[in-house]
Amino acid sequence: MKNFLFYFFCFGMICTVEGQTVQMVQDSQNIQALLDVMSKAWNMHDARAYSRAFSDEADFTNTLGRNTYGRDSIQKEHENSFATVFKNSSLKITGKKIRYITNDILAVDVWWEMTLA
DSSP states (O other), X not given: OHHHHHHHHXXXXXXXXXXXOHHHHHHHHHHHHHHHHHHHHHHTTOHHHHHTTSXXXXXXXXXXXXXXXXXXXXXXXXXXXXXXXXXXXXEEEEEEEEEEEETTEEEEEEEEEEEOO
């Protein structure tokens, strides 16, 4: 009976991730975890924690088209924003789309809502 339940459980897992490899599922979980950390940092208005999601060489473009390069600059930009225009804001991630460019390069689109900005 235990083997039957295990096989049933495994079969259910395969059905829920139809067309995805184990690596794709893991990538999606890791991306969701990163988005959760980022939204939590945003909602705490913690620029340092928010900027840790970015690499040292990251390019960041805000919704107004302003570009910032590098983790330190991203942190400083958000310190200013969290002290002024976004000081009462709340961010909620509402969806994501992951597209594989290659096996180890992904494009991630994120939908979000912000209130009190």
